[in-house]
Amino acid sequence: MLVYIVIGVVIVVAVVVVAMLVRPKQDPVDSFRRQIDALSPEARKPTIDQVRDAAEDSGDNGPDES
Amino acid sequence: MARDLAIDLGTANTLVYMKGRGIVLNEPSVIALNRQTGEVLATGREAWQMIGRTPGYIVAVRPLRGGAITDFEITERMIRLLLQRVGVSRFTRPKVVICVPSAITEVERRAVTDAARRAGAADANLIEQPMAAAIGADLPIDEPVGNMVIDIGGGTSETAVISLGGIVSLEAVRVGSFDIDAAIQNHVRREHGIAIGERTAEEIKVAIGSADPTQDENQAEVRGRDLMTGLPKTVVLTPEEVRFAIEDVISSIVASVVRCLSKAPPELSQDFLVRGMYLVGGGGLLRGLAERIERETEVPVRMSNVPLEAVVLGAGHVIEHYEALKGMFMGARP
Numbered sequence: 001m002l003v004y005i006v007i008g009v010v011i012v013v014a015v016v017v018v019a020m021l022v023r024p025k026q027d028p029v030d031s032f033r034r035q036i037d038a039l040s041p042e043a044r045k046p047t048i049d050q051v052r053d054a055a056e057d058s059g060d061n062g063p064d065e066s
Numbered sequence: 067m068a069r070d071l072a073i074d075l076g077t078a079n080t081l082v083y084m085k086g087r088g089i090v091l092n093e094p095s096v097i098a099l100n101r102q103t104g105e106v107l108a109t110g111r112e113a114w115q116m117i118g119r120t121p122g123y124i125v126a127v128r129p130l131r132g133g134a135i136t137d138f139e140i141t142e143r144m145i146r147l148l149l150q151r152v153g154v155s156r157f158t159r160p161k162v163v164i165c166v167p168s169a170i171t172e173v174e175r176r177a178v179t180d181a182a183r184r185a186g187a188a189d190a191n192l193i194e195q196p197m198a199a200a201i202g203a204d205l206p207i208d209e210p211v212g213n214m215v216i217d218i219g220g221g222t223s224e225t226a227v228i229s230l231g232g233i234v235s236l237e238a239v240r241v242g243s244f245d246i247d248a249a250i251q252n253h254v255r256r257e258h259g260i261a262i263g264e265r266t267a268e269e270i271k272v273a274i275g276s277a278d279p280t281q282d283e284n285q286a287e288v289r290g291r292d293l294m295t296g297l298p299k300t301v302v303l304t305p306e307e308v309r310f311a312i313e314d315v316i317s318s319i320v321a322s323v324v325r326c327l328s329k330a331p332p333e334l335s336q337d338f339l340v341r342g343m344y345l346v347g348g349g350g351l352l353r354g355l356a357e358r359i360e361r362e363t364e365v366p367v368r369m370s371n372v373p374l375e376a377v378v379l380g381a382g383h384v385i386e387h388y389e390a391l392k393g394m395f396m397g398a399r400p
Contacts, residue, residue: 031393038390039208039231043277047383048204051375054088 068158068188069182070388071149072381074165074198075178077244078220078348079128079370080086080110080144081174082152083382084197090235095230109147118263132221132240134167136175139182146185159188161388163381166396167222168194175198175396188208191395193381196226197233202381203370207231213341214365216359217377218349220244223319224328225343227334231394237326237394242360243349246271253311260290266366271352276303278315278354278361316355319363327363344368345378347358 037043075095082091089301090371093110100107101123108116108126110139117127129140154160162182166175182190190237196217205213205228208319213228224238249266254270262270266288274286283305299301327335343365345356356367371375 019286034390035231035393036208039386041204041206043206043387044201044204044383047177047386048202048379051083051379051382 067152068095068160070153070161070163070385071154071187072163072165072385073145073148073182074195074378074381075130075145076165076219076377077128077222077242079374080148080158082148083297083378083385084152085310085385086095087388088382089365089378090101091148092231092375093146093148094128094282095130096126096128097140097147098124099140101125106143106147109144109164113381117265118389121251122185129321131244132167132242134221135177135181138177140175142181142184145181151263154186155237159186161189161191161385162187163191163193163385163388163395165198165381167197167219167238168190168196168224168226168236169222169240172246191392191393192397193384194224194226194233194236195393196224197228197234197377197379198378198384199200199370200226200228200344201383202372202376202378203344203346203380205344212337214329214330214343215247216343216345216347216350218242218319218345218347218355219351220348223322223347223349225323227270227330234331235320235326235329237329241315241318241324242347243271243352246275246312246349246352248276249312249315250308252292253307254288254301254303255293257307259293259336260299260301261293262288262290266290266336270303270308271312274303275312276305276353276355277312278358279309280353281396282304283380298359316358319355320359323359326364327365338365342368344370346373348374 070085074081076203080095085091094114096113098113099117107306110197110269135141164178166178179190192339199217200207200215205305207213207228207367210230216225219242221242221243222240226236227234247264250267250270254338283317286303287300345367351372
């Protein structure tokens with residue numbers, strides 16, 4: 001019985017190790033490209049417009065000066 | 067499913083941006099406690115009204131000073147209450163991005179992330195305030211050009227040069243608009259012999275404070291307590307007097323901007339002459355400050371369209387594009 005448990009544990013560990021090894025590594029060039037794209041004015045426009053629209057809707061003049 | 071949050075945990079104000087919703091909370095970073103029982107009596111604007119006007123058993127405090135947590139337990143309670151107010155419960159634990167001054171220590175970083183996690187965040191990451199401000203101020207930081215942002219907050223002033231999505235040079239001083247208020251308080255005490263509270267000092271700054279002479283200058287009547295007699299007393303302050311009182315603080319901020327400029331690579335320096343520098347943060351609203359920086363650096367200074375919300379707006383954008391921008395978190399970069 002103990003033998004089967006040990007074999008089972010070994011198989012699970014082996015599967016996890018193999019899965020980690022074959023997992024595609026994140027390409028740094030691709031990652032940098034995605035970061036720069038996410039910082040572009042086009043990508044930022046919806047966030048900025050969303051806040052601007054909400055401020056206009058509520059007639060809010062912004063927070064207190066600090 | 068919890069909506070992820072971006073928090074600008076400022077010394078003066080705390081702003082919260084909710085993914086897909088925008089800015090959902092904007093309140094002073096103040097908490098009022100019962101000193102005897104430890105119970106929270108008020109937070110935000112309500113607690114701010116109590117500063118300097120509480121009976122002995124109530125204390126209204128700002129748990130952050132100079133952008134850093136001065137009281138971990140109170141900060142955690144304040145964050146917990148803020149998160150509850152925007153709908154976070156023990157069953158909805160959002161990812162949280164918190165804007166912090168770039169100059170905070172490793173210990174302070176851990177204090178902020180621990181406070182957020184204990185307050186209900188599933189994961190807490192930090193982003194530097196000048197970087198968030200540059201994103202929120204809509205500067206073209208995705209291009210290989212020099213973008214300079216000056217963020218003057220309540221407790222810190224930070225100047226950063228940003229290009230291609232990263233900080234190229236940075237200069238930070240733990241001096242901000244609260245130091246301007248404190249300088250006014252000290253001046254009135256020393257020169258006129260009357261004590262005034264921090265809210266009165268702030269009102270003087272807003273009413274007649276300036277970093278450089280301006281066209282419309284008025285005097286202001288100031289009421290406080292005479293230090294000799296203990297009786298209420300009124301004095302008149304002039305704008306020149308206030309400028310003299312805050313000169314050391316202003317010089318310190320301008321000197322840090324000059325240091326940042328001098329550290330920037332020459333290729334980027336020439337961009338500033340064309341594009342200018344961008345001023346954000348509540349402290350940047352001080353009259354004459356942009357003109358003073360422009361005069362001393364000979365570089366054009368422009369005010370952001372959203373000076374008070376730029377930082378949380380930038381962090382909010384990071385929350386909206388979490389996977390693509392998670393490399394910008396403090397500690398994530400090599």
